[in-house]
Amino acid sequence: MTQSKSVTAIIPVSVAVDRTLLTSIKAEMSVYESTGKRGRCLNAVYNYLLTVPPTSVEAERAFSAAGLLCTKLRSRLDDNTVDTLSFFAILLQVEQCLNVLYLQYLAESEL
Numbered sequence: 001m002t003q004s005k006s007v008t009a010i011i012p013v014s015v016a017v018d019r020t021l022l023t024s025i026k027a028e029m030s031v032y033e034s035t036g037k038r039g040r041c042l043n044a045v046y047n048y049l050l051t052v053p054p055t056s057v058e059a060e061r062a063f064s065a066a067g068l069l070c071t072k073l074r075s076r077l078d079d080n081t082v083d084t085l086s087f088f089a090i091l092l093q094v095e096q097c098l099n100v101l102y103l104q105y106l107a108e109s110e111l
Contacts, residue, residue: 029042066086
């Protein structure tokens with residue numbers, strides 16, 4: 001029963017939650033607590049979480065890029081600043097790639 005109460009405590013009041021969904025979640029959690037068997041929705045969430053890779057290439061690239069930005073000289077950067085700098089670095093790379101593609105397009109269209 002304590003887990004069922006914690007589900008409602010996690011969901012903010014400002015978020016409009018369908019009552020049937022909340023009722024379904026509470027019912028499945030109470031069945032799981034008493035029998036140890038997962039319901040249809042709870043089993044779907046469980047299977048989804050099993051498919052999430054523990055590491056991903058994207059995350060490794062992000063940490064690598066952040067490591068290049070966060071040096072001893074820049075050790076006091078705020079998280080938002082590092083995020084913004086990383087975003088602008090990626091944006092610059094995309095812009096450079098688009099410029100190269102555009103120049104290739106112009107060179108091919110002149111032929």
